[in-house]
Amino acid sequence: MGILATAARKLFRSTDRDPFYEKSPKLLATPSNPILAKFELPSVTPSCSSSSSSSSSLSSSSTFWNSPTPSIWSPRRYIPARVRKSISRRQVAVLTCGFFALLVWIIPPPQTWGRQVVRINVPHHLASPYQVLRPIAEAARKHPPDPQRWLEHNSNNKNAISSSNRLVNAVSPHALVSKRPRAALISLVRNSELEGIVQSMTQLEYHWNRKYQYPWVFFNDEPFNDEFKAATQNLTSSKIYYEVVPKDHWSLPDWIDEGRFMNSLEYLGAIGVGKGWMISYRHMCRWNSGFFYRHPRLKDFDWYWRVEPDVHFFCDIDYDVFRFMRDNNMKYGFNMNILDDARSFPSLWARTRSFINAHPELIHPEADLDWLLDARNNGDYNNCQFFSNFEVGDLNFFRGKANEKYFDWLDRGGGFYYERFGDAPIHTLSVAMFVPKSEIWFFRDIGYQHDINRHCPPQSAHRCACEPTPIDENFYRLVPLESPQKKPDDTCIRQFLGGDWLHKKVGWSQDGERMFGGDGYHGYELTGLDS
16 A cells, blocks of 8 residues: 555656546546637547557647646735745635634624614622613613613612701702602502501601602592591601592493493302402402593692502612602503413403504504513413502503503493403503503512512612512412413513523423423523522
């Protein structure tokens, strides 16, 4: 083998001999490119002897191989002559390939050139107790509000007013009050719920309102008694208003069939829908959905914070919540995003969809309904809702044309009485249709509990009297075991936040977890306890 290799090297290194000349002149075929036609071999006539034929063939071959080479593009043509002498062809090829590889790495694929980039600002470690946990479309506005920066500059009770009517930071209280939002704490409560509202007021006053002194507005379907007024006035130095809900806002509308309504009460009570048998609960859901913001007392206010009886507030809040909403152009703020019992409102999404088809011009161009739709269930409503017993909102949004038309559309359909439409899913769908997601705020920093649902922010032991809860803590607690509804693949709050909050652990599967007795929602990389 070594002898053959040596012979081959000697043969092919010869500068004056081609081993194929004499043996196979036909290998030198005519080039197919027309540009190279001038290099065609001359035809060989067989009239001469074999030796002359061979000589002619050899002469023709030599003429071909010694002809000038056609001009072929090479990157070396663009390299200065001085450099060209010191660099090999192989080095030029490597450098050229590297250059094109760098271009491919830097330039994004063509299919992404027209795509809007939505960034999720979700840091893994909390630098402060206030965090933007929502998707922000940065290209939507030239100068979007910066809630994170606002909180950094306006916390530590910068805008607070003490109970002795002097400003904590020694600024004129009259100047401060004139600048602050026209806002109120509102509560729909009965005389019989005095103990519960005393608990709620005591905690919210202690943790926040004693420093900011926003007025309270209490609503009832009957006049408040003296005991209720005396007890609540003893809990705050702020002004309190006691209002009665108008009768036409707390009674059966004339277009409702009473017989059908009574059948609905009996049916929903029999299948175990929460408070489905209570007439007053239907009135309450209807009033909270579309009448509270129409009350004459609230015409002098632009913002509200809804407070329920028998709730808990666990954390010190060191900034003006209403000022935060106004300055950052927020329309709606929530604290929990959870599932509701779908048996309460089986026709809600069908009616909402028909409203969208009838009034497409009312839908906000930046509206995002995707997080509320279940692709596995034919794109129907996934029953996620902002838990509305804690909500901070813009009254002018609810008074707007779009929300008013939507409420009237649902009200005329009778869903509050023939079914049990709740204000939580209605507010959720309304906000999702008519408000861009960048104007919805997740109050992750406020610890709160209503009945079995509890929310406590992480890394907050210095200001909260509660144990931090994972971000999915209350996902399906309102859905009884007997409800046949399908739960979405991801929890409600994660679908709202998107981005990194949807990432799963490597190797985890929802079906695998359920095979071992889990609920299928413990495979997320982020738990919400460290961010």
